[in-house]
Amino acid sequence: MRLARLGEPGQERPAVIDDQGLTRDLTSLTHDIDGAFLAADGIARTRRALAEGTLPALESDELRFGPPVARPGIVLCIGQNYAAHAAESGAEPPTRPVIFFKPPNTVVGAYDEVRIPRGSAKTDWEVELAVVIGKRAQYLDSPEQALEHVAGYTIANDVSERDFQLVHSGGQWSKGKSCATFNPLGPYLVPADEVPDVQNLRLRSSVNGEPRQDSSTADMIFSVAQIVHDLSQYLVLDPGDVISTGTPEGVALSGRFPYLSAGDVMEIEIEGLGRQRQVLGKA
Template sequence: MKLLRFGPKGQEKPGIIDADGNVRDLSGKVDDFAGEAVSLAAIDAIRAIDIDSLPVVTPDRIGACLADVPNFYCIGLNYAKHAAEAGLALPVEPILFNKATSALSGPNDPVIIPRGSEKSDWEVELGVVIGKAASYVSEEDALDYVAGYCTINDMSERSYQMDRGGQWIKGKSAPSFGPTGPYLVTADEVPDPQALRLSLKLNGETVQDSSTSDMVFTVRQIISNMSQFMELRPGDIIATGTPEGVGMGMKPPRYLRPGDVMELEVEGLGAQRQETVAAE
């Protein structure tokens, strides 16, 4: 299933894509997609709904595929070629950090370049949404805890991330720095999360074009590793790292300016398009 949220910002409704590609309104059938409403049990309940009986809608806007998230986790340096372009050694364990949950944004909403930013950067990523509480999970069983997958642009302000001290979260969390969706694609439609192409174009030029097969740590390994240190909760989202081709890695580095357009996609999970604007 492909689940989505549509409507004006702050007034989104839950929806689903039918077999003909139409958007059907799930309002009144399910709660908005967040937390337990995207648990494995909740997704099973949606499968029992007669989708063809629901009204067809033509949305003017698609929102983030999750209304909110308990935690917005990210994995750093998780593609071998990206670590190489950054001039950094491959990690021996997953590098874990957070984005503020307030960074969550619609897949086609404008990306706001923060005040004073000179180094805002793009990162196309595979997103993983947790479907049931996960603690001390084995690698073998890890994918059993996944509700679904989505496309994420893990926007980053490199100076805030690297030069301002403290944790990376400061460079990752500005409003609009977490475009997510357009869909939450349920796990049964993604038989192998390590065989997905992901790409990003900047102003029509392809700058990222890779495969999740280049991940240093697989989705199975990431979930298992994280669950040794914390309990993952239904609705948690994990951005699993970006491939080579970010602005920081270019020679000379290239960063976003107002008016730039990013177009990105993860195979089977839908495309995003954002235009950058200056903060007011």
């Protein structure tokens, strides 16, 4: 089962793709796939409706995939969470999770255009496993308890402008992470209990068909459970919030590949979660 939001920006309708690959309309259950839906046991209710056969088919071939969760309250990102990526960035692996925020208005659909910002010379790609919170998390007792608060997983492209991030930053990264369209998300939200081993998923990216990143979530320094537990000690995670868990080596910042230009095509994928594709345009 995969949850999706289909339609033009601001007009997306909730949908579910069943185990046979058929798209079903979810509007009889909810007006949207958002924090309120997830908090109200929306995933379990969707399963029941599928089992009962009460959800009508939805013709989806021509519909855009919007972000699979609407209006996240916060988008949190974990920096340098793969040792090899930290090394290619010129940093030592962190001993505690490093976090930064992306504004929720950076979130776009998995196939939407990504716009290179004005003045950019170093726009970069980052394939990341994204966690969607399903139940409020605050002062959790253990990493094991943390996974009970995860609704599901999706794919994020943590697009970055490296000069904005590192030269113009003033000591923090958000300037390089917050440009419009810099967070393609989706295409699907896959329920957590349908991802049998979240710490053993292959992640890949390519630019113009040429391989860039190829790694596994097994190489994460801090696991999903550790990240959610750690964050809950410092802030409140609400249903619908999104956490991007870091990117592996193979980005342009390494010096091994050119930065992105208008007309380039990024493709990123994570095993079991789907695939994204974005064409680069100009702001």
